[in-house]
Amino acid sequence: MGLQIAFWILSAAAVIAAAGVVWQRNLFRAALLLVVCFLATAGIFVTLSADFLAAAQVIINVGAVAILIIMSIMLTREVTRGSPANRLGVPAFFLTGIVAAAIIFAVFKTSWPLSGGLPAEPTSSALAHLLLGGEGFELVIQMGALLLLATIIGAIVLLKENK
Amino acid sequence: MVPGLEQYLILSAIIFSIGLFGAITKRSAVVILICIEIMLAGVNIAMVAFSRFITPVELTGQSFSVFVIVVAAAEVAVGLAIILALYRQRHTIDTDKIDLLKW
Numbered sequence: 001m002g003l004q005i006a007f008w009i010l011s012a013a014a015v016i017a018a019a020g021v022v023w024q025r026n027l028f029r030a031a032l033l034l035v036v037c038f039l040a041t042a043g044i045f046v047t048l049s050a051d052f053l054a055a056a057q058v059i060i061n062v063g064a065v066a067i068l069i070i071m072s073i074m075l076t077r078e079v080t081r082g083s084p085a086n087r088l089g090v091p092a093f094f095l096t097g098i099v100a101a102a103i104i105f106a107v108f109k110t111s112w113p114l115s116g117g118l119p120a121e122p123t124s125s126a127l128a129h130l131l132l133g134g135e136g137f138e139l140v141i142q143m144g145a146l147l148l149l150a151t152i153i154g155a156i157v158l159l160k161e162n163k
Numbered sequence: 164m165v166p167g168l169e170q171y172l173i174l175s176a177i178i179f180s181i182g183l184f185g186a187i188t189k190r191s192a193v194v195i196l197i198c199i200e201i202m203l204a205g206v207n208i209a210m211v212a213f214s215r216f217i218t219p220v221e222l223t224g225q226s227f228s229v230f231v232i233v234v235a236a237a238e239v240a241v242g243l244a245i246i247l248a249l250y251r252q253r254h255t256i257d258t259d260k261i262d263l264l265k266w
Binding site: 003004007008011014015018019021022027030031034037038041044045047048049050052053056057060061064065068069072073075076084085086088089092093095096097099100103104107108112113114115117118119120123126127130131136137140144147148150151152154155158159 | 165166168169170171172173174176177178179180181182183184185187188189190191193194196197198200201204207208211212214215216217218219220221222223225226228229230232233234235236237239240241243244245246247248250256258259
């Protein structure tokens with residue numbers, strides 16, 4: 001019962017915040033609504049008993065990504081201009097409506113191989129074995145580290161004053 | 164009734180579609196990046212829901228979600244660096260006015 005109430009409140013918050021990002025003219029408020037959407041997503045992860053991912057979502061997305069976006073909004077001084085829409089409003093609305101309808105149709109038409117097992121709690125140690133264990137995703141983790149290094153170097157090179 | 168897999172997948176589809184709509188219709192490059200982040204959040208919900216309801220012990224979906232979060236962080240860092248570099252050169256981040264590569 002508590003899980004159900006939490007799910008409905010959090011999903012309503014996530015959908016309203018996401019719609020607010022698109023609706024909102026003020027860029028700064030749009031970025032703050034993005035924070036609300038991320039926090040609601042972290043809460044939905046908690047209802048799915050994914051505790052490690054909820055913490056990672058709060059730390060990385062709410063902590064780092066949102067701050068980065070707010071700082072870049074401040075640096076580009078676009079707050080005064082707002083976030084205007086282009087001329088594609090009506091076709092885009094129908095296109096995304098078709099996409100959403102197709103996904104929901106596929107969800108109901110597929111017979112999912114549901115497993116009634118209880119979820120592993122806490123997930124952090126199971127996830128660590130899966131990601132860093134012997135036959136896990138160790139190489140992919142290394143490539144992720146390489147990607148982050150390339151990102152740092154790329155951001156520095158892009159923003160270097162070339163004089 | 165406890166929310167099942169379908170409810171989570173519908174929520175994920177709705178959030179993904181809202182993000183897609185914003186990414187198509189907005190003109191400010193920063194808002195397009197924000198909408199792409201919303202799309203990735205929707206995908207993450209679907210991944211974690213699959214992990215919870217189909218492989219609750221093996222946690223396969225959650226490991227994919229970890230990589231989605233890593234790549235999203237890298238993407239937003241490079242994307243904002245490109246936007247700031249563009250703003251320095253052309254003093255706008257309106258995607259209708261950034262037409263350097265337009266044929």
